[in-house]
Every structure is written in C-alpha cells, then in structure tokens.
Amino acid sequence: MSVAAASHACAPHMPQTVPAFRKRPRLHTERLEVMGVPRRREAVSEARRTVRRLLLRWGVGAEEAFEAELFAAELLANALGHALPGPGGEIGLQIAKGRRGVLVEVEDGGSEESSLFASFAAGAVDDGESEHGRGLLLVEELGRGRWGWRRLGNGHRSVWAYVVPAESRGAR
Known part of the structure; x- marks a missing residue:
C-alpha cells in the first residue's frame, strides 16, 4: 500500500487531538x-527503500519493515518540508532493531516553537482540512500512539516512531 493510499484509507478515522x-x-x-539524508525530495524515496532493504536483511518481518518504511518516509518528508537542516545540512535518520521492535528516528535542526509541533504539544491540531499535519496524523494513526518527539541538547529535534511485531499488537 502506498503512503497516499494509507493516508486515504485512515483519513476518516484520524484523531483530532494528539498527545x-x-x-x-x-x-x-x-x-x-545511522545515516544522513540530503535535503532533496528524491532522497526521501531513496531512504525509504534503504530502510526496507536493511530491515529485511536484519530479519524483520515484511509487515513491520513496511510500517517502518512508511514512518521513515513520513518523518523525513515532514523534516524536509518544515524543519531547519540538521547536522551537516542533512536530516539524520537512525534505524535501531531491538528484541521487541524497531525504532525509526529522524533528527532535524528543529523549527520555531510556533510550528505544528507546538500544536501537537498542546494536544490539538486543526480540523483536518489543512495540508499541514497530515503526515503526523498518519504517523499517529498507523503507529497507534507509538511515536513522539523531543528537543535535543543541541537545539535540534528528534521525532521517533516505534514498530512492534504484529503478534505483539493484539487485535487491529
């Protein structure tokens, strides 16, 4: 399923408040x-394919690899469109496999506190009609709440999503 198809499929069910x-x-x-992703739109697609290949090579299941790939694409696209450059002018991407799941983490140079993240921090987003925030709402819906963000000591921002194996999720 493409990101656009996934977005369309879950759009009617997206929450309007997000912790x-x-x-x-x-x-x-x-x-x-850990890799640096150039600030170019086509680099997001390249990184997405790299994440999938990497996770499949590590023995992660196809469904979990696909979910991690979606998270990477959405978080990278969000950073590309809304954030300042990160270390070395790139967007940082970290993929970590643990015993109980996969962590996808994107580091960027942050943005103004008045950004969409401030709206998420306040627990509210717009009415869903805006183009801004759809990627994060998709991450919220697909991730079932297993994502978040934090400010780093260097002023940068890290946004992460956690993928657990399908059998650990319970009923969908």
Whole structure:
C-alpha cells in the first residue's frame, strides 16, 4: 500500500487531538544504522527503500519493515518540508532493531516553537482540512500512539516512531 493510499484509507478515522510528549522507548539495541539524508525530495524515496532493504536483511518481518518504511518516509518528508537542516545540512535518520521492535528516528535542526509541533504539544491540531499535519496524523494513526518527539541538547529535534511485531499488537 502506498503512503497516499494509507493516508486515504485512515483519513476518516484520524484523531483530532494528539498527545505529544510520549516517552521514547528504551531499546536493547541489537542492530543500528545511522545515516544522513540530503535535503532533496528524491532522497526521501531513496531512504525509504534503504530502510526496507536493511530491515529485511536484519530479519524483520515484511509487515513491520513496511510500517517502518512508511514512518521513515513520513518523518523525513515532514523534516524536509518544515524543519531547519540538521547536522551537516542533512536530516539524520537512525534505524535501531531491538528484541521487541524497531525504532525509526529522524533528527532535524528543529523549527520555531510556533510550528505544528507546538500544536501537537498542546494536544490539538486543526480540523483536518489543512495540508499541514497530515503526515503526523498518519504517523499517529498507523503507529497507534507509538511515536513522539523531543528537543535535543543541541537545539535540534528528534521525532521517533516505534514498530512492534504484529503478534505483539493484539487485535487491529
């Protein structure tokens, strides 16, 4: 399923309030990949394919790899469109595999506190008609609340999503 199809499929069910300050899961990391993604639209597609190949090579199930790939694409696209450049002018992407799941984390240079993230921090987003925020609403819906963001000590921002195996999720 494409990101557009997934967005359309869950759009009617998207929440209008989103808790923002969730704790990032502690991960007993078994595998880790850190990469810089150039600030170009086509680089998001390249990174998405890289995430999928990497996770399948690490033995992650196809469904979980697909979900992680979607998260990476949405978080990278959000950073590309709304954030300042991160370290080295790139967007940082970290993929970590632990015993209980996969963590997808994107680091960017942050943005003004008046940004969409401030709306999420306040627990409210717009009426759903705006183009801004749809990617994060998609992450919320697909991630079933397993995502969040934090300010880093260097002023940058980290946005993460956590993918757990399908059998750990219970009924869909």
